Amino acid sequence: MRPVLSALALAFAGCAPEPTALEVFDAAWGAFDARYGPFDQRDIDWDAARATWRPTLAPAAGDDTLWDTLTGMLAELDDGHVQLYAPGRAHWYANAVYRERIGDERFDEDRLRAAYLDGGGEDLHDDTVLAGRIRGAEYVWLRVIGGGALELEAARQRAERRGAGLIVDLRHDGGGDFTWARAALSAWTDRDVPVFRSRTRSGPVRGTFDAWTDWAIPGEGAPVQVPVAVLTDRFTISAGERATLMLRELPGVTLIGEPTNGSIATMIGQELPNRWYVTLPVQEVEGPRGEVWEGLGVPPDLEVLDDLATPEVDEVLEAALALVGG
Amino acid sequence: VLLLAGAALAAPSVDLALGARALTRRDEAFSPRTYVAPAPSARLGASVPGDRWSHRLSLDLAMGSARSGPAWSFTVDGERRDTPPSSLVEVSLREATLHAVPGPLPLQLGLGPALDVSTATFAFGRGGVFTYFGTIGLDAAARLEVPLPGPHRLDVQLGAPLAAWVARSPYALNDDRYIDTIAAGGGVGAVFGLLGRGRVESWGTRQAVRAGAAWTWSRRVVSPTASVDLALERQLAPWGGVLVRRAAGVSVGARFGGSAT
Numbered sequence: 282m283r284p285v286l287s288a289l290a291l292a293f294a295g296c297a298p299e300p301t302a303l304e305v306f307d308a309a310w311g312a313f314d315a316r317y318g319p320f321d322q323r324d325i326d327w328d329a330a331r332a333t334w335r336p337t338l339a340p341a342a343g344d345d346t347l348w349d350t351l352t353g354m355l356a357e358l359d360d361g362h363v364q365l366y367a368p369g370r371a372h373w374y375a376n377a378v379y380r381e382r383i384g385d386e387r388f389d390e391d392r393l394r395a396a397y398l399d400g401g402g403e404d405l406h407d408d409t410v411l412a413g414r415i416r417g418a419e420y421v422w423l424r425v426i427g428g429g430a431l432e433l434e435a436a437r438q439r440a441e442r443r444g445a446g447l448i449v450d451l452r453h454d455g456g457g458d459f460t461w462a463r464a465a466l467s468a469w470t471d472r473d474v475p476v477f478r479s480r481t482r483s484g485p486v487r488g489t490f491d492a493w494t495d496w497a498i499p500g501e502g503a504p505v506q507v508p509v510a511v512l513t514d515r516f517t518i519s520a521g522e523r524a525t526l527m528l529r530e531l532p533g534v535t536l537i538g539e540p541t542n543g544s545i546a547t548m549i550g551q552e553l554p555n556r557w558y559v560t561l562p563v564q565e566v567e568g569p570r571g572e573v574w575e576g577l578g579v580p581p582d583l584e585v586l587d588d589l590a591t592p593e594v595d596e597v598l599e600a601a602l603a604l605v606g607g
Numbered sequence: 608v609l610l611l612a613g614a615a616l617a618a619p620s621v622d623l624a625l626g627a628r629a630l631t632r633r634d635e636a637f638s639p640r641t642y643v644a645p646a647p648s649a650r651l652g653a654s655v656p657g658d659r660w661s662h663r664l665s666l667d668l669a670m671g672s673a674r675s676g677p678a679w680s681f682t683v684d685g686e687r688r689d690t691p692p693s694s695l696v697e698v699s700l701r702e703a704t705l706h707a708v709p710g711p712l713p714l715q716l717g718l719g720p721a722l723d724v725s726t727a728t729f730a731f732g733r734g735g736v737f738t739y740f741g742t743i744g745l746d747a748a749a750r751l752e753v754p755l756p757g758p759h760r761l762d763v764q765l766g767a768p769l770a771a772w773v774a775r776s777p778y779a780l781n782d783d784r785y786i787d788t789i790a791a792g793g794g795v796g797a798v799f800g801l802l803g804r805g806r807v808e809s810w811g812t813r814q815a816v817r818a819g820a821a822w823t824w825s826r827r828v829v830s831p832t833a834s835v836d837l838a839l840e841r842q843l844a845p846w847g848g849v850l851v852r853r854a855a856g857v858s859v860g861a862r863f864g865g866s867a868t
Contacts, residue, residue, distance in 0.1 A: 308639070316779055366690075366732035368679035460790035481782035484846050494783035549780045550731030552638035556676050558731035563779035 361544030446605020456519025540578030620865030626858025646671030744771020774805030
């Protein structure tokens with residue numbers, strides 16, 4: 282029954298002719314022209330990109346040439362939210378850090394579990410959260426920002442009961458839904474705390490945005506009574522960066538590590554006429570005082586880089602433990 | 608889809624039907640391609656006949672996995688993954704108050720409120736984007752009873768919106784207001800929040816038509832039914848993006864109550 286229905290449905294939908302490589306290129310360039318948010322914040326000349334790359338593509342070029350042309354053009358954005366999917370190929374990032382895994386080895390989960398966390402820690406929320414104690418300090422690593430972010434408040438309460446420090450690890454946080462972090466951190470303040478503002482593309486003409494939306498952590502709790510260290514690296518991206526922007530506005534919080542990735546704006550996906558997918562951010566995001574971190578990354582208060590010459594030591598974590606009293 | 612029961616029945620009736628539909632959706636906010644879903648469907652209806660006016664109420668549900676073409680695979684960190692299907696969900700609730708038109712044909716015309724909500728979660732690689740389209744408005748309806756021999760009945764119906772409150776995903780899909788509405792998982796309130804963000808539209812920007820035919824073998828208590836239906840809809844967003852929905856289906860079921868005329 283189901284195959285018959287599928288065939289009927291396909292017949293009902295009709296068939297479209299296969300697009301040429303040039304048509305796909307134009308659709309991809311146009312998708313970014315119509316919806317990409319941070320052209321100005323990243324200082325991108327999108328018309329120049331088209332002028333550079335479109336002439337390299339023959340109308341009837343094959344998929345390999347089309348792939349090379351699109352990835353060449355999109356790499357100019359160096360944006361962690363810009364990704365390309367095509368049949369039989371590896372998922373591709375426009376951001377060099379993510380694409381080439383630059384500095385990936387500086388964060389070592391195995392070392393974290395074996396050498397630092399008491400008992401290796403505990404995986405929570407479908408393994409999106411790793412929590413435990415390190416030399417008496419409470420530790421929470423958020424792999425992504427989702428419902429697991431609510432563990433922040435649980436860790437804070439444990440830390441305060443014992444008078445211990447708290448380490449929030451956002452290194453290699455892959456993003457998610459920043460509103461979960463906002464919901465969790467509403468327990469960390471008794472007053473509304475402005476954290477960032479954003480605006481979204483509202484029309485196909487480049488530079489067209491809706492009004493700025495000011496985002497704040499609602500003050501629904503009480504300030505944290507213990508020192509908090511937040512760890513970031515170049516793989517802290519998207520909602521992980523928004524969480525960083527929230528945490529940095531709270532008193533008693535110190536950011537330690539590397540700047541974040543700098544791909545902060547919310548992204549969407551788009552399908553191209555040949556069924557390849559691209560992803561792209563549709564917003565501009567600023568700090569509460571107008572700071573622009575898109576393309577740069579949110580800077581730490583204390584910049585610490587893991588030393589690859591001492592693989593048994595996590596220098597960033599050591600700096601955090603020194604700060605919070607581990 | 609309008610439920611095909613009505614004034615010719617002497618007593619109130621309830622209809623239950625199950626079937627299958629071919630749903631299609633093309634939303635230029637995400638893709639120029641058409642997504643197609645074979646979808647199981649269900650319908651619950653009620654009919655209250657009267658001397659001058661009759662009333663029909665119907666609730667329709669359909670949902671299925673959709674694609675714009677065959678699945679393909681890609682790799683992430685060397686691990687092969689297949690493109691996941693997208694999903695389409697369609698819900699409609701409508702009421703029609705009908706009045707017999709004097710003349711040689713057993714024709715009824717009427718009006719009634721209509722609520723349609725459809726969602727499409729378009730999958731792309733490792734992610735997905737949720738889109739929605741909801742309308743709350745006033746529909747025009749027509750019903751014609753075609754005479755058949757013996758206890759058999761055939762009802763043909765047409766419907767079209769006159770004007771409606773139309774709520775569609777924003778231009779960039781995930782804008783701040785949308786994010787705030789569905790914050791931290793959303794909930795029932797988020798549904799109303801999304802539907803509340805729209806504008807009044809009529810045929811200038813939204814064109815839609817529904818048609819159907821239903822056969823009933825009228826029995827005293829339980830009457831077998833079978834029907835076919837078709838729906839077409841096109842909506843133009845303020846930014847120029849088109850959304851096209853189509854549905855074609857068949858269903859079989861039973862009518863409880865009423866009586867043959």
